[in-house]
Amino acid sequence: MAQSEKQRSTIRIYLDILNAADEEGNAKTTRLLQRANLPHDRLMKHLAELQKRDLLTEVNNGGNRYYTITRKGREFVSEVRRAQSFLSAFGVSI
Amino acid sequence: MIHPYFIENSILSLFSGVVALAVSYYAFRYRRVTGSSFLRLLSVGFMLLGVGLLVQGSIYLLAEFNVGRFVDREALVYGATGVYLVLQSAAYLLIGTGYTIRVQRGASSDGMGTGAAVLAVQAAPLLFGTLVLDIGELVILVLVSFVVFQGAMAYSELKNRLSLYVLLGFAFIALSHLGELLGSLLASGDLYLLGGTANLAGFCLLLVFVVRSGRIGSV
Numbered sequence: 001m002a003q004s005e006k007q008r009s010t011i012r013i014y015l016d017i018l019n020a021a022d023e024e025g026n027a028k029t030t031r032l033l034q035r036a037n038l039p040h041d042r043l044m045k046h047l048a049e050l051q052k053r054d055l056l057t058e059v060n061n062g063g064n065r066y067y068t069i070t071r072k073g074r075e076f077v078s079e080v081r082r083a084q085s086f087l088s089a090f091g092v093s094i
Numbered sequence: 095m096i097h098p099y100f101i102e103n104s105i106l107s108l109f110s111g112v113v114a115l116a117v118s119y120y121a122f123r124y125r126r127v128t129g130s131s132f133l134r135l136l137s138v139g140f141m142l143l144g145v146g147l148l149v150q151g152s153i154y155l156l157a158e159f160n161v162g163r164f165v166d167r168e169a170l171v172y173g174a175t176g177v178y179l180v181l182q183s184a185a186y187l188l189i190g191t192g193y194t195i196r197v198q199r200g201a202s203s204d205g206m207g208t209g210a211a212v213l214a215v216q217a218a219p220l221l222f223g224t225l226v227l228d229i230g231e232l233v234i235l236v237l238v239s240f241v242v243f244q245g246a247m248a249y250s251e252l253k254n255r256l257s258l259y260v261l262l263g264f265a266f267i268a269l270s271h272l273g274e275l276l277g278s279l280l281a282s283g284d285l286y287l288l289g290g291t292a293n294l295a296g297f298c299l300l301l302v303f304v305v306r307s308g309r310i311g312s313v
Contacts, residue, residue, distance in 0.1 A: 011127070011128050076127070079123075079124070079127045080127055080128065082124065082307065083124035083127050083128045083130075085256065085307040085308070086120065086124050086133075086256075086304070086307040086308075087128070087130065087132070087133065088252065088256065088307075089248070089252070089254070089256035089257045089259065089260045089307060090136075090192075090193070090245075090248055090257070090260060091248035091251055091252060091257065092132050094128045094130065
């Protein structure tokens with residue numbers, strides 16, 4: 001049970017990061033920190049995981065790092081929203 | 095004559111089985127994304143329901159048309175009904191457990207649903223004769239009523255259309271078991287057919303829920 005709770009909260013964090021990256025277009029780390037409401041080290045860990053899963057890409061521009069959501073990332077967000085909608089009918093949240 | 099309205103009810107069972115498998119597929123698909131233990135239970139539960147309905151519907155049709163030239167068609171039908179009842183007991187136990195976990199996070203689920211389903215599973219080897227099948231139907235009615243109760247609790251909290259579809263879906267399924275039980279006890283073919291129709295209506299409402307939840311999530 002503890003593991004599934006952890007998994008659910010991770011999914012929600014992923015959703016927050018990906019939504020922020022999608023809305024911003026090219027999102028800076030500082031912007032993602034604000035939007036995801038996470039400490040820097042945890043955000044970097046999640047960003048690395050999202051890149052590993054091809055849901056987010058890192059772009060270096062003039063010494064600044066930006067993050068952009070990928071097509072696979074958008075599909076992932078849609079699928080999680082559908083799952084959220086499905087689960088909500090049973091009174092369960094992700 | 096095995097049962098009146100046999101063919102009609104078999105076809106209704108086959109349709110209901112397909113819908114149950116569709117719900118199972120979506121629960122499985124969303125579980126892969128979210129890792130939700132509730133969705134795992136829901137997926138396996140609906141898979142058991144779907145398989146049970148398809149097995150029951152197919153065997154009833156095979157028996158009715160005597161495709162396999164069975165020596166004892168009635169025994170075959172009782173056997174198929176028995177398998178379906180056991181699968182349903184397990185399915186509603188899983189769905190009920192999912193709801194129980196939702197309500198009592200972290201607590202063990204040893205409520206009335208568990209006790210009733212264990213009774214049904216233990217009774218499986220004795221599934222001969224209509225009396226035992228009727229008792230099995232009654233056990234399932236108790237289990238589905240538990241799921242309906244949990245659905246009503248969820249709806250009272252959320253008050254949205256999706257949770258209403260889920261509540262009505264399970265309520266129709268509960269009505270179908272009541273209809274089938276009364277149909278068997280009163281030897282009424284009309285009630286039996288009404289039960290099959292209510293079952294299909296229940297699964298169709300669950301299908302509407304699956305489709306609508308997918309559309310809402312896509313917006």
